[in-house]
Amino acid sequence: MASEPINPIGAHVPVAGGLATGGLRYAAEIGAEAVQVFVSNPRGWARAAGKPDEDQRLREYGEEHDLPVFVHAPYLINLGSPSPETIANSVASIRHALQRGAAIGARGVVVHTGSAVSQPREDAMRQLREHLRPLLDEIPDDGPDLLLEPMAGQGAMLCATVQDLGPYLDAVDRHPRAGVCLDTCHAFAAGHDLTAPGGVAEMLDALAETAGADRLKLIHANDSKDPCGSRKDRHENIGAGLIGAAPFAELFRHPVSRGVPLVIETPGRSAEPHRADVEALKKLRDG
Template sequence: MAVDGDRPVGSHTPTSGGLARAALPYADAAASEVVQVYVGNSRGWAMPDGDPAQDVAFRDGCAERGLRAYIHASLLVNLGSPTAATVERSAATLAHALRRGRAIGAEAVVFHAGSAVDDGYADTAMRQVRESLLPLLDAADAAGGPMLLVEPSAGGGRSLASRVEHLEPYLAVVDWHPRMGVCFDTCHAFAAGHDVAAPGGMTATLDALVAAVGADRLRLVHANDSRDGCGSTRDRHETIGAGMIGAAAFVELMAHPATAGVPVVVETPSEKHVGHAADIATLRRLADGPAGLATVRHASSGV
């Protein structure tokens, strides 16, 4: 279990077959300290009630293990859409995720910043963000439930927030609500043009994030390498150290003051093959600094 100042590490965790039945053994096998889950179809609008017995078992199992839990909302959520039905469904999906978060003991719900889609729609899109999020944030504040964490996108498509400096107007539009935080995704940042692969690049990007929103808004990190180059606007994750970002950048990530005590979740393709245990172990080694980096490089060389 992580101590104060450490970065607890875990992964996005499968739930097929039952929230507790699937997620807890997976977390155990990966030696996770954090779990992130979907509570509905990741690419659909379904809002299932969940199984109360599984909810209790998951919540109790996380407490027993010291696991910190997070929810990722449906990838369809777009509060900036020019289509009214999409905005309504997006707000309803976030409300559902917040309810489910209270039931399972999740600390926060992650959602993508969204896109204005059409030229000239950005101002209206940001008004929609305000009108949709403020009631949800106020309700979460009153209920003591999970926070909402906005995750900048990989860029392109008239995104409302992709680069970290875009987070300042995004949070300002909801009056810097205390229940609103940020989830920083390394692959998204790289795709959006932050050269986190360059020496000092990850540090500079996190410095810029703190300058934009302050030191206390970063509440979750998605640590993902990238299959594509800087500025590609393509969100294709790769195993830690095996992509275009490279292992050294994650040493900077795990050492930056802004990430102290902030949970780190991997969403790499490893889940589909052998599980996330290796990615989690790699990040923990990289948290040891240059010595850890040397160990990771030695292991990857097969020597």
């Protein structure tokens, strides 16, 4: 079995034609060493059953080729919402994503950390404990971790900077199955100046201190269309935005991110820009 790259670099891949049929074809086309997929409509509550043959093929391929596989849960999920209907759908969607992730051999399921919307933050955090803690307990030993993705800081977001991960993890008793997915565009928009000298190291040091060095399981590698502290979540291709290429090179040199897979979620409706982004990150990693 081939050894895993120091930091596998891949992408969120489209799965038209099937998780394995479409997803692995696209991964091969862009040279991805890791993949992230949706297992249901990312902008709806419908929860697809999946196709057992596609699930098995993806799981077996991932095991045979040391291909890290991740699931991104639907965007609508928000356990901080004041709406009981949103809470119920969020719980069901997280549970579904974790079950589907287990079926395809995923290492983690990424979920956005949510917003208090119109209610007090304290109430939203109590809801988080009430509903997320039991879901973490349900994860089997061989199931995927639940990866918390801090947001860009817009609105009443519960978690944006890496320091915000402390109270968030405290709300679920620092559960061992709660990991972190760090999005570089989100972090930059939330105020972490990755372009400043030592900015990347400062952010990752703070993540290790706040959340624990071993909780970082995935990095969404995205450049940003907007400046640091903008609180705007607009991704750009690697090196074409206001973060630039150099901070991504620093990611590969820090002990907290050593061995952590990176996947791009960059603009483009064809393989070409994604292939270029993957290649750019590989050059930064291997240079």
